[in-house]
Amino acid sequence: MLPQPEYDFGKMCITDNVLFVVLRSGVHLDFDVAQLILSERILLQKGKRIPAVYDVNGITESNKAGRDEFCKTATILSSGLAFLTNGAVSYDISQLLARKISLNIPCKVFDNSTDTNTFLNTVKHQKF
Numbered sequence: 001m002l003p004q005p006e007y008d009f010g011k012m013c014i015t016d017n018v019l020f021v022v023l024r025s026g027v028h029l030d031f032d033v034a035q036l037i038l039s040e041r042i043l044l045q046k047g048k049r050i051p052a053v054y055d056v057n058g059i060t061e062s063n064k065a066g067r068d069e070f071c072k073t074a075t076i077l078s079s080g081l082a083f084l085t086n087g088a089v090s091y092d093i094s095q096l097l098a099r100k101i102s103l104n105i106p107c108k109v110f111d112n113s114t115d116t117n118t119f120l121n122t123v124k125h126q127k128f
Contacts, residue, residue, distance in 0.1 A: 007040055009033050010058060014044060018120055019052040019078075029062035029093065034069035042077060051080040051123045053116055056090040067093070071100040080106040080123030082116045 010024040019041065027033065041052075052074075074081060074097070081101055083094035094109040101107040106123050110116040 007036065009037055012037075012040060012044055014050070017050050017124065019045060019050055020055070021052065022055040023058035025058045026060050027058045028066075029059050029070060030066035031063075031069045032066075034066050034073060037070070038073040038076065045077050047077070049077045049079050051082070051120050052078050053082045053084055053120065054094075055084045056094050057085055057087050059090045059093055061089070062093050067097060071097055074101055075104045078105055079126070080120070082107070082119050083109045084111075084113065084116050085109060086111050 009027055011020075011022045013020050021037065021041070081098070083090075083098060085091045085094045091109065091111075098107045098109050106119075106126070108119055110119065
Protein backbone atom coordinates (compact mmCIF):
# COMPACT_ATOMS: atom_id res chain seq x y z
CA MET A 1 0.00 0.00 0.00
CA LEU A 2 1.25 3.46 -0.87
CA PRO A 3 1.92 5.89 1.97
CA GLN A 4 -0.99 8.18 2.76
CA PRO A 5 -0.18 11.86 2.35
CA GLU A 6 -0.87 13.88 5.50
CA TYR A 7 -2.38 17.33 5.43
CA ASP A 8 -3.32 19.88 8.07
CA PHE A 9 -6.88 18.54 7.99
CA GLY A 10 -6.02 14.81 8.03
CA LYS A 11 -5.17 12.03 5.56
CA MET A 12 -6.31 11.25 2.04
CA CYS A 13 -5.73 8.30 -0.31
CA ILE A 14 -7.30 6.41 -3.20
CA THR A 15 -7.83 2.66 -2.81
CA ASP A 16 -9.83 0.46 -5.19
CA ASN A 17 -10.99 3.55 -7.12
CA VAL A 18 -12.48 5.11 -3.99
CA LEU A 19 -11.18 8.27 -2.36
CA PHE A 20 -10.79 8.04 1.42
CA VAL A 21 -10.51 11.20 3.50
CA VAL A 22 -9.95 10.87 7.24
CA LEU A 23 -10.23 14.16 9.08
CA ARG A 24 -7.93 14.53 12.06
CA SER A 25 -9.27 15.05 15.55
CA GLY A 26 -10.16 18.64 16.35
CA VAL A 27 -10.89 19.82 12.78
CA HIS A 28 -12.92 23.00 12.46
CA LEU A 29 -14.69 22.86 9.09
CA ASP A 30 -14.42 26.43 7.89
CA PHE A 31 -14.11 27.96 4.41
CA ASP A 32 -10.30 27.57 4.28
CA VAL A 33 -10.39 23.89 5.32
CA ALA A 34 -13.11 23.14 2.75
CA GLN A 35 -11.01 24.81 0.04
CA LEU A 36 -7.86 22.93 1.11
CA ILE A 37 -9.68 19.59 1.01
CA LEU A 38 -10.93 20.38 -2.51
CA SER A 39 -7.55 21.47 -3.88
CA GLU A 40 -5.69 18.46 -2.47
CA ARG A 41 -8.45 16.10 -3.56
CA ILE A 42 -8.39 17.37 -7.15
CA LEU A 43 -4.61 16.88 -7.30
CA LEU A 44 -4.85 13.36 -5.91
CA GLN A 45 -7.74 12.33 -8.18
CA LYS A 46 -5.97 13.58 -11.33
CA GLY A 47 -9.25 14.51 -13.00
CA LYS A 48 -10.93 11.14 -12.43
CA ARG A 49 -14.53 11.07 -11.15
CA ILE A 50 -14.80 8.51 -8.31
CA PRO A 51 -16.85 7.93 -5.15
CA ALA A 52 -15.50 9.21 -1.84
CA VAL A 53 -15.69 8.31 1.82
CA TYR A 54 -15.21 11.04 4.41
CA ASP A 55 -14.48 9.87 7.94
CA VAL A 56 -15.68 12.99 9.71
CA ASN A 57 -15.29 11.84 13.30
CA GLY A 58 -12.57 14.44 13.79
CA ILE A 59 -14.86 17.41 13.16
CA THR A 60 -15.46 19.20 16.43
CA GLU A 61 -17.08 22.30 15.00
CA SER A 62 -17.99 24.02 11.75
CA ASN A 63 -19.29 27.31 10.52
CA LYS A 64 -21.82 28.18 7.82
CA ALA A 65 -19.19 29.35 5.33
CA GLY A 66 -17.29 26.07 5.72
CA ARG A 67 -20.37 23.89 5.39
CA ASP A 68 -21.61 25.85 2.36
CA GLU A 69 -18.23 25.67 0.64
CA PHE A 70 -17.88 21.97 1.36
CA CYS A 71 -21.34 21.26 -0.07
CA LYS A 72 -20.60 23.34 -3.15
CA THR A 73 -17.24 21.70 -3.85
CA ALA A 74 -17.75 18.12 -2.61
CA THR A 75 -19.54 17.08 -5.79
CA ILE A 76 -16.65 18.12 -8.06
CA LEU A 77 -15.17 14.89 -9.51
CA SER A 78 -17.34 12.82 -7.14
CA SER A 79 -19.73 10.11 -8.29
CA GLY A 80 -21.06 9.58 -4.78
CA LEU A 81 -20.25 10.47 -1.17
CA ALA A 82 -20.41 8.50 2.04
CA PHE A 83 -19.87 10.07 5.43
CA LEU A 84 -18.60 7.71 8.12
CA THR A 85 -19.28 8.95 11.64
CA ASN A 86 -20.01 7.75 15.14
CA GLY A 87 -19.98 11.00 17.08
CA ALA A 88 -22.91 13.28 17.83
CA VAL A 89 -21.32 16.48 16.46
CA SER A 90 -19.93 14.86 13.32
CA TYR A 91 -23.21 12.97 12.77
CA ASP A 92 -25.29 16.16 12.88
CA ILE A 93 -22.89 17.97 10.54
CA SER A 94 -22.84 14.95 8.19
CA GLN A 95 -26.63 14.78 8.03
CA LEU A 96 -26.79 18.48 7.18
CA LEU A 97 -24.14 18.12 4.45
CA ALA A 98 -25.72 14.96 3.04
CA ARG A 99 -29.14 16.59 2.68
CA LYS A 100 -27.65 19.36 0.54
CA ILE A 101 -25.25 17.18 -1.46
CA SER A 102 -27.73 14.37 -2.20
CA LEU A 103 -29.62 16.73 -4.49
CA ASN A 104 -26.71 16.38 -6.95
CA ILE A 105 -25.13 12.94 -6.38
CA PRO A 106 -25.81 9.88 -4.20
CA CYS A 107 -24.83 10.74 -0.64
CA LYS A 108 -25.49 9.01 2.68
CA VAL A 109 -24.31 8.97 6.29
CA PHE A 110 -23.17 5.71 7.91
CA ASP A 111 -21.96 4.61 11.32
CA ASN A 112 -20.14 1.48 10.10
CA SER A 113 -17.83 0.52 7.26
CA THR A 114 -19.91 -2.50 6.13
CA ASP A 115 -22.90 -0.34 5.13
CA THR A 116 -20.53 2.25 3.68
CA ASN A 117 -18.89 -0.37 1.45
CA THR A 118 -22.27 -1.67 0.25
CA PHE A 119 -23.30 1.86 -0.71
CA LEU A 120 -19.98 2.51 -2.48
CA ASN A 121 -20.23 -0.69 -4.50
CA THR A 122 -23.66 0.40 -5.71
CA VAL A 123 -22.39 3.88 -6.60
CA LYS A 124 -19.32 2.52 -8.41
CA HIS A 125 -21.55 0.54 -10.79
CA GLN A 126 -23.95 3.35 -11.64
CA LYS A 127 -23.66 5.15 -14.98
CA PHE A 128 -23.75 8.95 -14.98
